[in-house]
Every structure is written in structure tokens, then in C-alpha cells.
Amino acid sequence: MNNASKSQKNEPFRYEQIASEVIRLIAQGTYRPGERIPSVRQMSTQQGVSISSVLQAYLQLENQGVIEARPQSGYYVRAPSAENYPEPEISSPSLDPNHVNLHDLMMMAMRDSTNASLIQLGAAMPNLELLPIERINRILASLARTAEPGAHSYELPPGLEELRVQIAKRALLSGCQFSPNEIVITSGGVEGIHLCLYAVCNPGDIVAIESPMYFGTLQLLEVHGLRALEIPTNPREGISLSALQFAIEHNPIKAVLTISNFNNPLGSCIPDEKKKDLVELLARYEIPLIDNDVSGEIYFSEKRPMVTKAFDQKGLVMLCSSFSKDISPSLRVGWVVPGRFKNKIEWLKFTTSAATARLPQMAIAQFLESGGYDHQLRRIRREYASNVALLSQAVTRAFPAGTRVTRPVGGFVLWVQLPENVDSLELYALSLKNNITITPGYLFSPTNHFSNFIRLNAAAWSYPIERAVRRLGELVFELAGT
Numbered sequence: 001m002n003n004a005s006k007s008q009k010n011e012p013f014r015y016e017q018i019a020s021e022v023i024r025l026i027a028q029g030t031y032r033p034g035e036r037i038p039s040v041r042q043m044s045t046q047q048g049v050s051i052s053s054v055l056q057a058y059l060q061l062e063n064q065g066v067i068e069a070r071p072q073s074g075y076y077v078r079a080p081s082a083e084n085y086p087e088p089e090i091s092s093p094s095l096d097p098n099h100v101n102l103h104d105l106m107m108m109a110m111r112d113s114t115n116a117s118l119i120q121l122g123a124a125m126p127n128l129e130l131l132p133i134e135r136i137n138r139i140l141a142s143l144a145r146t147a148e149p150g151a152h153s154y155e156l157p158p159g160l161e162e163l164r165v166q167i168a169k170r171a172l173l174s175g176c177q178f179s180p181n182e183i184v185i186t187s188g189g190v191e192g193i194h195l196c197l198y199a200v201c202n203p204g205d206i207v208a209i210e211s212p213m214y215f216g217t218l219q220l221l222e223v224h225g226l227r228a229l230e231i232p233t234n235p236r237e238g239i240s241l242s243a244l245q246f247a248i249e250h251n252p253i254k255a256v257l258t259i260s261n262f263n264n265p266l267g268s269c270i271p272d273e274k275k276k277d278l279v280e281l282l283a284r285y286e287i288p289l290i291d292n293d294v295s296g297e298i299y300f301s302e303k304r305p306m307v308t309k310a311f312d313q314k315g316l317v318m319l320c321s322s323f324s325k326d327i328s329p330s331l332r333v334g335w336v337v338p339g340r341f342k343n344k345i346e347w348l349k350f351t352t353s354a355a356t357a358r359l360p361q362m363a364i365a366q367f368l369e370s371g372g373y374d375h376q377l378r379r380i381r382r383e384y385a386s387n388v389a390l391l392s393q394a395v396t397r398a399f400p401a402g403t404r405v406t407r408p409v410g411g412f413v414l415w416v417q418l419p420e421n422v423d424s425l426e427l428y429a430l431s432l433k434n435n436i437t438i439t440p441g442y443l444f445s446p447t448n449h450f451s452n453f454i455r456l457n458a459a460a461w462s463y464p465i466e467r468a469v470r471r472l473g474e475l476v477f478e479l480a481g482t
């Protein structure tokens, strides 16, 4: 295939593959800053490619600032500049509650996110290659062969007992002790949050949220006619408790919504001690906390962070989660531990959708029971930590000065603050013309105060993705006028 048809098909050239491989080796720590990488001749022999391909790859890496040539000596890894890139500062949203009106923008982004011909850096889709799809398929096939007719009856709330038992066992790892009877199975995490809002709020009520906040949740506020009160949020440690307390003292807040473990898009994690303070603060005012833990298992540190529910003395914390990020988004299985609102949630679940499909619940219960989940999670955590680092380094190399990038400690998205004058919707339109999707910052706030931010999905890493990030960088340069 000639070069022109390769680039049309978005396939990488040989030199790009080599360049990407070197980037991966550096990100994984095989070659450290200051160390020499294989010479052009060695690399050409190792990889079975021509000298000119390696030379071209090294030239590209030099231009990108990844390596430097030292006369008479060879090529060396340069100190990574990612460390020098500042993080976004704590957010400073409006002090007033606001209705949400994001549906048009959201539907546009949703449609583009399903277009397989685009390089998808927008939607927070897990990397399907890292999910235990074969195992789940085998379990489903065996269930389909052997399931009794009863497996096709309604699995009425609270949902399949075997699954609830497995969830209660795993909860111990996040510092929580609750019985299977305290859990209600839902159709994905989003349904859980929807039911919680339904249970504790009425149209017009005010819900305090982390800012920025995952747009799926903002959509729920819109659908319920609720007003969002955005609370300043630190990109590492989550919601500001002093700002939250101030907001509570000045507004009749009905509920607080957080993603305490790995906020989407920030990748922040509220430290365990601060989680305790958050739960105690809300307990003093008798305000329910809806905490979304869908990415809680995807941590990059040694230990799973606790969940806010672990500190709940009054039954006010409603813990929501799902298996969408680490087993399968398509099975649509999630769960809520709603504390004192259990009966209401069960009733609302029954009223809204009667039941969650039984066979997917059986498949996940079997998968959890068989012990494959931890192995699976270890792999996902390792890969996502590496891919987040690769993407953030690529952004650092490609984007202009004035860019800021988060340092996520879990999950798989990156939040990028662009130079002040770059509008993320303009960038969205330009990216699409270049067959790339991003998520514009507008979607993460009802008050547009993230107009110069974008969220990028770091779940996968590949040559086309690396090329797309470089192209995005060029577009940002263009819009920034630098």
C-alpha cells in the first residue's frame, strides 16, 4: 500500500509505529530521562525495518521533544515536560443555583460518539479490549443453554440475591459493611442516580454538585427540573467543604451529588479523611449525599480508596455504582445502597422499570463468584494508568503554552484547560472535520464556565490516537492564534 492510501485509511506508517513504540517504552519506564535509546542501526535490526524508517521516527520524536540527539553519542530521552505542565486550578463557579439546559449539545455529542469512522477521544467509553468479554460471553452462552424458564421471569426489586451477596462481599474492600438486603440492583449506574434524585428531590429543588460534573448526571438534573448549585472543586481532592458549607448555609440544598472516587472529568479523589468530614457535615444538616462510585475500582494507587458510605451513621448516603466501566457497559447492571431511602428506591425502581434483566445479573454474579474479577481489575488499572500518562504526555508535547492538564489518580479521562481564548465548541467542530471527537467543556456545567476546557478519553492508546492528539494540538494552536 502506498503512503497516500495508508494515510487516507488512517493506518500508521512504519516510522510512526516505531516512534509510538519508543514513547510507550519511555512512559513505561524502560528508558528513563537522560538514558540512551537504541541506536538507529540497533533499532533497525531489532524491529526489522529500514534505517530510513528509524531515522524518520527519531526525527519525529526529536521534533516532539521526546528525545534529543547528542553529537557523536546517540539519542537520549529528554526529561518529560508533563511534570512542568500546571494543573487546572480549583473551579470557581457561579454562587447561584441554575437550571440545566444541555440536551441539544449532549445529543449532538452522543451521535458523534457512535460514529465508528472517527477517532473517539470524546465519549468516556471503556476500552473494550480490556474488558472480560470472552469470559462473560462463555458464561452467558452456558446460561442460555441451561437456564430454567424461571430465569426469564421478572427479577423484581431489590434484584438477584446472588449478585447482591457478591456486591456486599466486595464492599468490604472499600471500607463498607452492608448486608445484601440493603442493596437495590438497577439498570446501570445512571438509573441508580435517577432513582436517588427522584427519592429525595422535587422539581425546582437545589442540588449541590461538584464542578465540573459528568454531563450524564447534569442531564438527570435537567430531566427532574432541579437546579444545580456548582461547588468549587479541586482537581486532586474534589469538592471544597468550606464552599459547600457556605452554600448550605445560604441555600435550601436538598441533596449533594459527588463522584468522590475519580470525578469524571477531573480524575480527582476525595481523600478518605475528607470523605468522613463530608459525610459528617451533611449529617449535621440532614442532607442526603448521592455518591457515584462507577469508577471506584479503577484506582492507580496501591489501595482502593474508601467510599463515603463507609462513614454513614445516619443512613443519609446513597451509594451508586455499576459494572459498566470494568465488566460491560452493555449488560446494564448497576446498584444502589440507599440507606434510609431503601423502601422508596425499591418502589421507584419497580414503578420506573419493574426489574433489571435477570440473565445479565446472573452472568455478573457468576463472574464475580468465580474469582476472575480481581485479575481483570489489576490489568485494567495498570493499562489505564499507563494510557492516561501517555495521553497526558502527548498533550503536553502537542498543545501550546497556557494549556493545563489534570493528573488523574484513577478512571480513564483527562481534563484539559486550553488557552483562555480557545473555545471548545469551535475546537469540537474543527476536530470533527479532522475525523476526531472530543468532549467540549460546555457539557460539564450548566453555566458554561468551562468553555475553554475539553475532556479526552484515555482508555486506549494507539498510533492513530497519538496522531490525532498531534492534530488536535495543531488545531488548538490555530484557534489560540499562536
Ligand SMILES: Cc1ncc(COP(=O)(O)O)c(C=O)c1O
Residues within 6 Å of the ligand: 124, 187, 188, 189, 190, 191, 214, 216, 259, 264, 292, 294, 321, 322, 323, 324, 329, 333, 334
Ligand atoms: C461518572 C459516570 N457515572 C455514570 C456513568 C454511566 O454509568 P452506567 O453506564 O452504569 O449507567 C458514566 C458513564 O460514562 C460515568 O462516567
